[in-house]
Amino acid sequence: MSSLSETFGARLRALRVAEGVSLSEFARRLYYSKGHVSRIETGAQSPSSEFVRKCDAELGAGGELIALAGEKARVVRTALSESAEEEVWVMTMTPDGGAAFSPVARRDVLLGGMAVIAGLKVSGTGVVAANAEAQLRYHRHLFDSARDLGQISSPDVVLPLVVGQAQALRTLAKQVDASTVPAVASLAARTAEYAGWMAQESGDDSAAAWWTDRAVQVARVAGDDFLAGYALVRQALIAMYQDDGATTVSLAQRAQAEQNLPARVLGLAAQREAQGYALLGDRDACLRALDRARTLLLDPDGAPEGPVIGTSRVVDxxxxxxxxxxxxxxxxxxxxxxxxxxxxxxxxxxxxxxxxxxxxxxxxxxxxxxxxxxxxxxxxxxxxxxxxxxxxxxxxxxxxxxxxxxxxxxxxxxxxxxxxxxxxxxxx
CATH class of the missing domain: 1.25.40.10 (Tetratricopeptide repeat domain)
Known part of the structure; x- marks a missing residue:
């Protein structure tokens, strides 16, 4: 029996009694057994997060019980970590169809490590692409197709495609004239951002953060500074799935404090903030954030140019x-x-x-x-x-x-x- 469980249970019982609700009636409202609620009130059993949130809502505790439950904050690796500069991540594939996404030290890459892993010959020269615009159109089509494939396939199927395309766009950027580089870099940034989402879907939060960081760096070449703000929204999503409401809110608010962000990105940040407040049990703050998100996402001029940022499949x-x-x-x-x-x-x-x-x-x-x-x-x-x-x-x-x-x-x-x-x- 932990002191934390005793503290939570005692406060839960005090709030229930103050509301004049019997143990049997309270258990009925929660869809839990009377014995289960009793064991939690006496500290004999630790509550689940779902139980805590239902009790908080039923008793109108305004997040007090959620805070008292003492969910430990999780450390989320930020997308803009300085250490990311010390390594390069490489997608490798095996003859049996397996794939792995693993870090390689930058020094090893410079010594030819990436060439060895990929089994490719490295060429130090590039040919200027005379048909850069046509290539870019094909790459945009490939990217849109990858996103479509991502709706019906495992991330293990999609991730190698977008990782390969990110590398291909990087190569193309070295071949085209200076006037075309921003357009190539912009698509490369969106590709890297989507690779981050697929990495998260595969369960690799570190790879997700690394790819999001790459997206921010490449986007700056293209003049798409808003991706730095969206990177915080992506990191907030990682925190949300770790049930870390406080970090979710903090990252989402930092995103909204960024300068010159399109309304769509601000709306997605406000939506994530609302989800963080929901985890914390703050209904009023959650609803206010949802109202802001709705106003921003309905802005007809609020979306940046290029592929859609965030979901493009959900009507509302x-x-x-x-x-x-x-x-x-x-x-x-x-x-x-x-x-x-x-x-x-x-x-x-x-x-x-x-x-x-x-x-x-x-x-x-x-x-x-x-x-x-x-x-x-x-x-x-x-x-x-x-x-x-x-x-x-x-x-x-x-x-x-x-x-x-x-x-x-x-x-x-x-x-x-x-x-x-x-x-x-x-x-x-």
Whole structure:
């Protein structure tokens, strides 16, 4: 029995009694057993983050119980780390189809290490490309195709493609005349940024941070300084999936303090800030941030030129984020209402987006006691989960497994358990 559990439990009981709610009634509202709530109130059991957030919302504690639960802040590697200059990351592939993304010391690269790893002959000369514009059009088409592929494929399939394209664009930039370099660099920066997202989807947060850092550096050559702000939004996403609300908010606010950012990037930063506040249980701050995000993302002139920054598949990203936040605020029934409506609006071709928000909807169904709906939807998503092999989707899938196993004797849960075990095992 930890003193932390005792402190949380005592405060939870005091708030419940002050509200005049019996233990049985409180447990019924939370969809937990009376014994489970009692063990947490006495300090005999530590609460899950989901339990803490539902209690905080039910008792109107305004984040007090979340703060008292003492979730440890996680250290998130920032995208603009100075140490990143000391290494180069290389994608290697094996004859059996395996791939790895690993750091190589800059000194080894200069000595020819990269050439050895890649098995390529290094040429010290380049030929000026007379058809640079045509090549750039093809590269843009390839990039758009890679993003489309990323909606239906594992990041292990997509990442080698975008890493290779980033290197190809780097080579092209050395071959074209000075007037064309900014356009090439701009596309190279977007490619590196997307590589960062695919790296995060593969479960490699360090590689995600490294690629985002590369995107910022290349973008500066192109004059796209806004990517430095978006890098903070990307880092906030990493923190969010680590359940670190304070860091999520801090990074999102730093992004919004950047100068001359397009409205779309500011809107995405405000949306991420809202998700951070939801993790902290601050409903009012969350709603204010969502309102700012909605205004900014609706700005018709707010998007920078070039490929879309952030999601291009979700009809109303702020509405979906609102549903996401409601779950983290401990309001799963409200989350169900929003996510169910918005999921139907995401096109079928956006498999990654539909799966991510679909699993979150499963969580909301289960947490609000609608087990049949949660299990039914989960079964529909298992094939897509296996197809995508997404680390961020796995995060919520593990939460779903923990949640539904509280009702292990329920017929729907028993029927779901073998498929859920397989899905989690396949994703391990």
């Amino acid at each position: 990203p702020v509405a979906v984020a609102s549903g996401w936040c409601l779950y983290d605020l401990g309001r799963p029934a409200e989350a169900v209402e929003v996510l169910d409506r918005e999921l139907a609006r995401i096109p079928g071709s956006a498999v990654r987006a539909r799966t991510r928000f679909g699993v979150r909807l499963c969580l909301a169904y289960a947490a609000s006691g609608e087990l049949e709906q949660a299990c039914r939807l989960a079964r529909l998503l298992f094939g897509q989960i296996a197809q995508l092999d997404s680390a961020t989707v796995r995060t919520d899938l593990r939460r779903l497994a923990t949640l539904v196993r509280r009702w292990s004797t329920h017929p729907e849960v028993r029927a779901l358990e073998p498929e859920l075990t397989i899905a989690l095992g396949r994703s391990a």
